[in-house]
Amino acid sequence: MAESEMFEKGLEVRRAVLGAEYVDGGIAKADDFMMAFQRITTEWCWGYAWTREGLDRKTRSLLNLAMLTALGRTPEIKLHTKGALANGVTVEEIKEVLLHATVYCGIPAGLDAFKAAHEVLKAEGAIPATKPAAE
Incomplete structure (x- = not known):
């Protein structure tokens, strides 16, 4: 799965679990430095781990x-x-x-x-x- 695909998949799950307002607010406030953390969290935690079968x-x-x-x-x-x-x-x-x-x-x-x-x-x-x- 391409990085952008994993981000989008993770963003969908992250919003469903934590609430779109919370997630989108964190991303909107992120500058370039903090966006690196938003990206890794969304891709790894939510796009990879939370979407696995099992x-x-x-x-x-x-x-x-x-x-x-x-x-x-x-x-x-x-x-x-x-x-x-x-x-x-x-x-x-x-x-x-x-x-x-x-x-x-x-x-x-x-x-x-x-x-x-x-x-x-x-x-x-x-x-x-x-x-x-x-x-």
Whole structure:
């Protein structure tokens, strides 16, 4: 696949998962220096890895959340929590993958991941914004 084909294929998937407004905004703000990063991200991550057969987008989202927890990449956890919802991942599945990652990555990494995901899940209306009243 030619480089421009991989970029276009990746751009389509990236927009579908992360939202066109977010993706297009990042590309629009990129100067020549940052465009090199936009290009490699769009081609390699989204045009190559995310479009391969073998794993569906839902599974890839779950893997990303686990790996980002291990790496302690809180801003990316927020971004990919929103993307996971777009890919059909349930709140329960997000919770389970974060619990699993917490066991292997440690409590501090898990806590940061839970806080980041919780913020996004509330903002997206996937969970209530307030704690339900005790009965």
